Amino acid sequence: MSLEVNKYDFIIIGAGSSGATIANRLSENLNISVLLIEAGKKEHLFAQMPMSFGLFINKPGVNWRYSSEGEAGTFNRNIPIPRGKMTGGSSSINGMVYVRGQSLDYDTWAQHGNKGWGWQEVSKIFKKIENYKNSETGHRGNNGLLGISEVKDENLLYDALIRSAQSLGYPLNKDYNGPNQEGIARIQATISNGRRMSTDYCYLRPALKRPNLTLITKATTEKLIIDNKVCKGIIYKKSNKLHKVYCNNEVILSAGAIASPQILELSGIGNEDILNKYEIQVKHNLPAVGEHFQDHFMARLQWKLKLKKASYNYLGRGINKYNEIAKYILRKKGLFSMPAASIIAFLKTQNYLESPDIQIQYIPFSVGSLKKRIFHDFPGMAAACYQLRPNSMGSIHICSPDPYKHPSIKFNFLSHDLDKRVLINAVKIMRNIVEAKPMDLIRDFEHSPGASVSTDDEIEQYIRETAETGFHPSGTCRMGPGSNSVVNDELKIHGLNGIRVADASIFPTIPSGNTNAACIMVGEKVSELIKESINSGG
Numbered sequence: 001m002s003l004e005v006n007k008y009d010f011i012i013i014g015a016g017s018s019g020a021t022i023a024n025r026l027s028e029n030l031n032i033s034v035l036l037i038e039a040g041k042k043e044h045l046f047a048q049m050p051m052s053f054g055l056f057i058n059k060p061g062v063n064w065r066y067s068s069e070g071e072a073g074t075f076n077r078n079i080p081i082p083r084g085k086m087t088g089g090s091s092s093i094n095g096m097v098y099v100r101g102q103s104l105d106y107d108t109w110a111q112h113g114n115k116g117w118g119w120q121e122v123s124k125i126f127k128k129i130e131n132y133k134n135s136e137t138g139h140r141g142n143n144g145l146l147g148i149s150e151v152k153d154e155n156l157l158y159d160a161l162i163r164s165a166q167s168l169g170y171p172l173n174k175d176y177n178g179p180n181q182e183g184i185a186r187i188q189a190t191i192s193n194g195r196r197m198s199t200d201y202c203y204l205r206p207a208l209k210r211p212n213l214t215l216i217t218k219a220t221t222e223k224l225i226i227d228n229k230v231c232k233g234i235i236y237k238k239s240n241k242l243h244k245v246y247c248n249n250e251v252i253l254s255a256g257a258i259a260s261p262q263i264l265e266l267s268g269i270g271n272e273d274i275l276n277k278y279e280i281q282v283k284h285n286l287p288a289v290g291e292h293f294q295d296h297f298m299a300r301l302q303w304k305l306k307l308k309k310a311s312y313n314y315l316g317r318g319i320n321k322y323n324e325i326a327k328y329i330l331r332k333k334g335l336f337s338m339p340a341a342s343i344i345a346f347l348k349t350q351n352y353l354e355s356p357d358i359q360i361q362y363i364p365f366s367v368g369s370l371k372k373r374i375f376h377d378f379p380g381m382a383a384a385c386y387q388l389r390p391n392s393m394g395s396i397h398i399c400s401p402d403p404y405k406h407p408s409i410k411f412n413f414l415s416h417d418l419d420k421r422v423l424i425n426a427v428k429i430m431r432n433i434v435e436a437k438p439m440d441l442i443r444d445f446e447h448s449p450g451a452s453v454s455t456d457d458e459i460e461q462y463i464r465e466t467a468e469t470g471f472h473p474s475g476t477c478r479m480g481p482g483s484n485s486v487v488n489d490e491l492k493i494h495g496l497n498g499i500r501v502a503d504a505s506i507f508p509t510i511p512s513g514n515t516n517a518a519c520i521m522v523g524e525k526v527s528e529l530i531k532e533s534i535n536s537g538g
């Protein structure tokens with residue numbers, strides 16, 4: 001194995017939601033050279049088709065297919081954790097539900113000592129990102145790189161669900177990304193003209209036309225080159241050959257909330273006890289690396305429906321499936337142009353709360369097994385819910401010095417009593433909406449788990465036995481001023497120079513909703529910080 005050496009001004013590791021965004025923004029300055037290193041291939045051809053999330057959910061080659069350690073609180077299950085492995089990262093395999101989160105989330109980040117990350121500042125960035133034409137208020141952006149549109153299809157299931165929620169006192173909120181998140185609405189999706197709006201498509205491809213941006217795919221970063229508390233570059237492997245790349249300015253680590261702490265630990269940055277255990281030379285003792293791991297714990301229920309047309313199961317089976325594929329190819333319409341869910345609700349489990357504490361997604365189809373995603377042969381619908389701001393935290397740490405061995409991932413879901421109570425209430429509310437009168441003509445009966453699961457204890461057991469990740473790992477290189485954090489509010493690693501982390505791992509607390517938008521915001525924000533530092537000669 002030989003070592004080839006090269007040099008760039010900036011090196012970005014990972015071409016995902018944050019990394020592709022940064023590659024675009026930094027390369028706007030044609031005077032700087034930018035290298036983007038991605039372990040996966042170029043975005044898969046089928047990624048443009050929104051329904052590809054079902055195809056990619058467990059597909060080797062485009063998905064890292066991590067899984068958690070067995071833990072007593074979740075019946076020792078190894079919970080699958082999909083993560084995108086191609087340009088666009090997880091934005092190329094995700095469910096495309098577009099959620100900014102609540103102002104409270106970002107004001108909490110600022111309150112924790114992170115200057116410049118409060119709602120007033122980050123809402124301007126969200127506005128810059130968005131190309132959303134339906135806004136009736138001045139709160140949304142309509143000129144950004146990321147296309148966003150509402151679920152378009154007409155289905156009486158949607159109207160019935162919204163009326164059901166209203167009959168129980170929950171408000172209709174046309175724009176849950178506006179000033180107030182609370183209420184039920186049609187989903188806003190990162191889909192435009194029937195195409196998935198991944199960061200590969202929206203940010204990376206246009207930037208690759210610039211001469212100063214170099215993308216290297218199928219190249220796994222094995223470690224950072226750290227010399228005397230300064231990051232000088234990286235070592236990556238491509239086609240079984242090791243390469244060394246140095247940077248004049250900085251390395252930006254954007255490998256996602258699982259791989260970013262892994263790469264830091266493999267480079268000797270992390271808790272010295274863990275590094276010593278795997279005989280990795282300690283370059284910088286930073287015990288917060290890999291800690292404070294958060295995710296949304298998502299519980300699912302499914303119903304059999306009375307009306308065939310209210311469910312899209314029949315469209316996804318037999319000959320209809322091929323008709324729908326043809327419809328997608330010819331007109332970018334139909335089942336394969338849809339996001340992972342159609343109706344979304346942000347609700348309060350207690351009236352006295354300041355803002356919603358749960359999210360529910362209603363889905364106009366149902367599947368036999370989550371792994372195989374084969375539509376039921378009867379009309380069905382599904383719903384999924386999670387607590388928006390869970391307190392439970394786990395960890396992600398290496399369990400080998402081998403960069404190709406997946407790290408040990410511990411969720412620690414429902415270890416906090418409040419999380420348990422909120423999620424049980426979320427399941428009850430999700431059910432109550434489907435069981436309400438306006439759904440009588442559509443709903444047949446709850447298929448899974450069904451009537452046998454009704455008491456709090458039974459619901460808790462059902463959740464612990466079956467709930468899965470909401471696909472939002474975050475917080476493992478948390479931003480903050482203190483020793484329980486990894487990066488400061490400029491996303492520079494405490495105690496090191498020449499390296500920033502920018503992806504879902506830096507979230508001080510998990511945002512209230514799906515996390516793609518927040519990752520793109522982080523990419524935009526760090527790019528602004530870097531540009532400021534270049535302009536000030538830093």
Ligand SMILES: Cc1cc2nc3c(=O)[nH]c(=O)nc-3n(C[C@H](O)[C@H](O)[C@H](O)COP(=O)(O)OP(=O)(O)OC[C@H]3O[C@@H](n4cnc5c(N)ncnc54)[C@H](O)[C@@H]3O)c2cc1C
Pocket residue numbers: 013014015016017018019037038039040053057082083084085086087088089090091093094095096097098099219220221222254255256257259263340470471472473502503504505514515516517519
């Ligand atoms: C199945 C699924 C469904 C989801 N649904 C939604 C949704 O509907 N709405 C929403 O808002 N969010 C959703 N999310 C979450 C959202 O997509 C992620 O939070 C977001 O994409 C994470 O961005 P990131 O930049 O942190 O990491 P990623 O986008 O995962 O990017 C990390 C990149 O780094 C690369 N990489 C990793 N290790 C290395 C290495 N050693 N060397 C080089 N490159 C490396 C990876 O291949 C990847 O391309 C979903 C996620 C998944 C997986």
